Amino acid sequence: MKKRNVNYTQNFQGLLAYLSAGRTLEKQLECIEQTGNHAPAWLLRAGLLKALGVPEPRKDSENFLTFGCYVPFWSPSKLHDTLKLLDLLGIEYNYSPEKEVCCGALSFEDSIELVEVTEEQRQKVQLKCKEFMQKNWDLGKEAGAKNMIYVCHACAALVKNTFPEDTDTHKWVYDAMMDKLEEKILEMSPAKMGYFEGCHKYFPFMGNLDWPRYHKVLDSIKGLTLVDLDNRYCCKRQPERILEDAEKKNLDTILVPCGDGIHLLKQASQGKMKIKSLAELLLQVLGA
Numbered sequence: 001m002k003k004r005n006v007n008y009t010q011n012f013q014g015l016l017a018y019l020s021a022g023r024t025l026e027k028q029l030e031c032i033e034q035t036g037n038h039a040p041a042w043l044l045r046a047g048l049l050k051a052l053g054v055p056e057p058r059k060d061s062e063n064f065l066t067f068g069c070y071v072p073f074w075s076p077s078k079l080h081d082t083l084k085l086l087d088l089l090g091i092e093y094n095y096s097p098e099k100e101v102c103c104g105a106l107s108f109e110d111s112i113e114l115v116e117v118t119e120e121q122r123q124k125v126q127l128k129c130k131e132f133m134q135k136n137w138d139l140g141k142e143a144g145a146k147n148m149i150y151v152c153h154a155c156a157a158l159v160k161n162t163f164p165e166d167t168d169t170h171k172w173v174y175d176a177m178m179d180k181l182e183e184k185i186l187e188m189s190p191a192k193m194g195y196f197e198g199c200h201k202y203f204p205f206m207g208n209l210d211w212p213r214y215h216k217v218l219d220s221i222k223g224l225t226l227v228d229l230d231n232r233y234c235c236k237r238q239p240e241r242i243l244e245d246a247e248k249k250n251l252d253t254i255l256v257p258c259g260d261g262i263h264l265l266k267q268a269s270q271g272k273m274k275i276k277s278l279a280e281l282l283l284q285v286l287g288a
Contacts, residue, residue: 019043042098049097052076054083057094063176064140065093068152069102074263081279082151082173088288089180094143101136104129105154130162137163137170149176153209153258161205172209174257174278178217181282187222188285193276194251195226196242196265198258199234206258214257214278221285227251235261239268246273255281 004013020028021040032038039047049067072079086093104125111117111125133155140148148170150156156172163170197215200206218226227249233241235256242265246254253274256262266275 042100045100046097048073052080057097058092059094059143061092061094062144062146063091063093063149064143064145064147065095065173066100066136066140066148066150066152066155067095068150068155069100071152071154071259071263074259075266075277078259078262078277078279079151081277081283084288085177085279085282085286086173088283088286089177091176091180093149094140094145096139096143099139101132103136103152103155103158104132105152105158108158126162129158133159133162147171147176149173153206154260157206157209160208167208174214175210177282178210178213181217182220184286185222186217186220186285188224190223190225191253192225192227192251193281194229194246194249194254196229196235196246196254196256196261197231198256198261199231211257218255218278218281224281224285226255229254235264235268239264243269243273 002013002017008016019039021043023031023040028038031040037044045067067073067079072082107125108129111122117125137148137159146169148159149172150159150170151173153172156170156175159170160167195215195218197211198206200211215226218224229242229249230245233239233245235242242254246252251273253276254265255276255278256265257278262275262277265273269275
C-alpha cells in the first residue's frame, strides 16, 4: 500500500489501489486521454457483470464460463435470460471476474475478408487469436474446470475451429443446455415463429456449431411451429431481406439463436417485428 498524506482507512486505501490496478499516475491519465475513462477495460467489465446481477463465481464447478468481450452485452436482457436459464437447468459455473481475454474473432474475420491482407499476415492474426483463446482456457484449467462454456457464439465457433481435437471440451452455452433440454417434455401455448438460423457465411467457422441439434430441440416443443427463413441472406449485409421474408410468410416474430442476428435484426426492424432469442423462448417454455 502506497504511503499517503491523507489518513484514509485501510479499506479505502485498498479500493484506490484496486482502481489504479498497478498503473502509475501517468498511465492512469493516459488511459483517460485515450478512452475517456480512468478504469482499465477489465474493471469496466467487472462493473458491468455486477450491474447485470451476475452471481459470484462458483469455485468448485466443472464448467468455466467465458462471456466474450461485447457481443453478449449488446443485448443485456439476453445475457440475463441466458444466465437465468443455466440456473433453471441446474448448470453451475465458475468464471473470472477480471482476467478474461477477447478471442479476436473480429480480427480473424477481417484477416479473411480484407483483400489487401497477405497470407502471412492472416497466419500471424490466426496465431495471435489462438494465444488469446489459450489464455482463457488456461484460466479454466487453473480453476479445475473440465468444460469451457462460451456465452458468445463467435467465441465458441472460433475456439472449436482453432482446437478441433478438443471440440468436446469447448461448448457454446446452448450446447451445455442440450442434454438437459432433451430430457424434458417441452410445451408452450400455440405459437408460430420464423426461424433465422443464420447464413454461416461471413463468419466461415460458424458452421461448426451443432445447428441441426438446436433445431431438433426446438422442433420438439409442443405448440411451437417454426417456419424456416431463407438463410441465403446475411444479417450483417441484408437484414431487410430477412425481415421481408418473414413478412411474406405472415410472421410477426423471428427466433434468432446468435447474438449478432438478434442485435442487427432488432436495429433493422425498428420495433415493427419481434426478435426473440433462444434464451427468451426457452424461459417461456419452462415457465420461468
